Amino acid sequence: MNLKVKLMNWSAGRPVAVLSRKLASRVNIHINDRVVLEKVGRKIVCVTDLSDTMVRDDEIAVSSEVLEELRLAENELLKVEPTAKPQSIYYIHKKLSGEQLTKEEINSIIEDIVSNALTQAEVAYFVSGVFNKGMTKEETIDLTESMADSGIKSNFSSPIIADKHSIGGIAGNRTTPIIVAICASTGLIMPKTSSRAITAAAGTADVVEVLCPVDFSYEKLKQIVEKIGACLAWGGSLGLAPADDKLIQVERLLNVDPEPQLLASIMSKKIAAGSTHIIIDIPYGFSAKVETKEEAKSLGKKFEELGEYFNMKVKTLLTDGSQPIGNGIGPCLEINDILKILHQKKDRPKDLEKKSLFLTAQLLELTGKAKKGRGLILATQMLKSGKALHKFKEIIEAQGGKVIEQKLPKINRDVFTDKNFKIKFIDNKKINELARLAGSPADKKAGVYLYKKRGDKLKKGEKIMTIYSESNEKLKNAWEYYISSKPIG
């Protein structure tokens, strides 16, 4: 049937359509049934709400998620049809029951996730199935390919597109902007896209956003990269592997991240981005995502196998993830760390610099920019000479911003030791949570500054960290969490 669109200013977090009760009853559509809305060349699946007053019998009101997807105008005619339970439901049931899925079945699930034909609850069943029953190597390849094909594909003209990824989980650890600046200063093409924080104190996109916009259309991004050779953008709005974003939304509800999905999530984005040479940082250790070296090795091997299958040069690097890296945790605090390194200030965080140089060196060697064993020399040279800083400024300016050191908020609290002691551990998860409670990443200036690291000896009364916040209440919450959770011991 055809219905007239009634525009509403209403965001529901998912595509929703409102029909009149009378119409719905006549055409046998019930509340929360799925309907397909179709406009020449575009389709979206919605859940149905009902009303006696919001719409007339010949009208359909839609949430902003539908408006954006279909680009609708008031009174435009829209084709509306009820749709049966998607076939992919049966494949999800298969996976939950421990059976192996075929390429076609995985495609069907991923397509239905992207078109919104599956609800979050149905996606949760899929995630549970993968979590509990795992996936074979073939299934993981199929899932990766399916997810890569679920959105647009990048087409940069360079034969070498350098990329870098960290599986995350470590507080601070903001190596990406440094690596991109150094690599791009050697002439490598590095159209780097990053995510925002999900459970961490900040993601690379949150951090770079302190200095400049990070949200671009694909066309604009291409212009920047063609001019500067690199970018530091948010990947979220580009439409690369959109199935992944919807899966992550559901995974974060319970904080589950099954390994096949982790692999497919990262590799599908790399394929869609057209990356050819990739280093993947797998930090492991106490309070990291991966706790043991064996697990890290096994995961690394799987990344490299997937890379080989998809004709990409992938090198995984197992790094120390047993404590935060860098001093600042939180967007402004982390950008200041980065600027200190690029400016080669005396008080720069040496652990972050060392790790960034190490990863850069590996990428320079992998791409052939440096000969085997010479990557570190080249990387260090680009950093010390100021060429990396120069390239960084070019990137930030091309994205419409300016490189400025960030002032920190007056609402803060220094934390002192109450006895002499030697630091045995700093818990990544707890430090992240502490920074989040202080307001990070939404409050850009909020977070934690660490003065000491594991192995450091402290005297009673010595300053161990400062908590920064934009509100007294959040500072209080963070402080209470610090006391109860003991992130440092």
Add this chain to the structure above:
Amino acid sequence: MNLKVKLMNWSAGRPVAVLSRKLASRVNIHINDRVVLEKVGRKIVCVTDLSDTMVRDDEIAVSSEVLEELRLAENELLKVEPTAKPQSIYYIHKKLSGEQLTKEEINSIIEDIVSNALTQAEVAYFVSGVFNKGMTKEETIDLTESMADSGIKSNFSSPIIADKHSIGGIAGNRTTPIIVAICASTGLIMPKTSSRAITAAAGTADVVEVLCPVDFSYEKLKQIVEKIGACLAWGGSLGLAPADDKLIQVERLLNVDPEPQLLASIMSKKIAAGSTHIIIDIPYGFSAKVETKEEAKSLGKKFEELGEYFNMKVKTLLTDGSQPIGNGIGPCLEINDILKILHQKKDRPKDLEKKSLFLTAQLLELTGKAKKGRGLILATQMLKSGKALHKFKEIIEAQGGKVIEQKLPKINRDVFTDKNFKIKFIDNKKINELARLAGSPADKKAGVYLYKKRGDKLKKGEKIMTIYSESNEKLKNAWEYYISSKPIG
């Protein structure tokens, strides 16, 4: 904060609140965040939608699900607070990871399901966990108790409250109204509540509703039972074990029904209903929910163990579930079968009568109404003498209806055999689906009438069934399904 309620005529299928974007941003509430709405003595958790136009900064618009729960009036002040992820998320993660849950953890999950603090996706993770990792006997007991405690509890004064349950899955098989009529005619108290169909062609509530209303408040139901000794009501609106309804909503998305949940679902309703003596019908065989006798036995044992723990006399009966029982499948068709039996008409379905008498006899003996071995004699006597019919009329009239045989629709299609053959199977699931496609249970007169059963020999051109529908289109769909699915072979 306090916000003024703005009434909207809007059903979203779940409690939803709409806040102004400006207010939401000020108090740091994001789209799809959970908020608690509180009115003296009542609370509900909602997800948040955002709008610039639907509400002002001091207003909150709510879906009808909230209105009904909190009984709100226009401009009433409502306390609105953001709420963190519930603790129960961690317990769901524990179960998904295969750990055993404590009583307190299960309580927390069930409370959050009832108060809507968990989304359907989070509930799906819980269902998946139970499906894949199972539950111990202790966990199943705790789950049952927790679910029974999640709503109101019945308090009939009689020391014996008789009850009957079937785990379902068999097309037709409408024994309940017959059992209730016979038992109540012997003086047993039997406040029977039943469900509507989820995936079947009809539930007992759908069938009884052909003759009279089935949707009562608990107070009204009590009045009926005190006067007549029995009722045949819909359990859905009574508020018995409401957690169960929300779990079932999520289970049906994927059509999963983990055994511990099946056990807890049924037994929690019985506990909340105050039942003391219960027979549970476990049909098994080809195309039934339980396929083998061993599974049926094992399930039966678990029901009886749970009953023992909760001080209820529970007897499970393993019956033949390998084909439909009775001739009619669909609300009106099934009620006609029942009336034929109560009126002892010649063309009554003998298989349905036999099974009903058998189950009744067991319940009469279990409750002590009949001595061991004498139940069948008493049951048959009450049926043949017309006393059961008389009691059935009393129940239907007390519920505001009248006992009338139902006319069937003119839109129908007879199905004939195209060769001589002997029926080897009749598939319950396919017959149910066939009746549903014809319009059952929403279209009360739609469904299937079977003339033959397994073992019957048919000649070419003999009538095997009639499909009834209220629309030519649905009849066509049903017919096409018949041809492609071959429900009888």
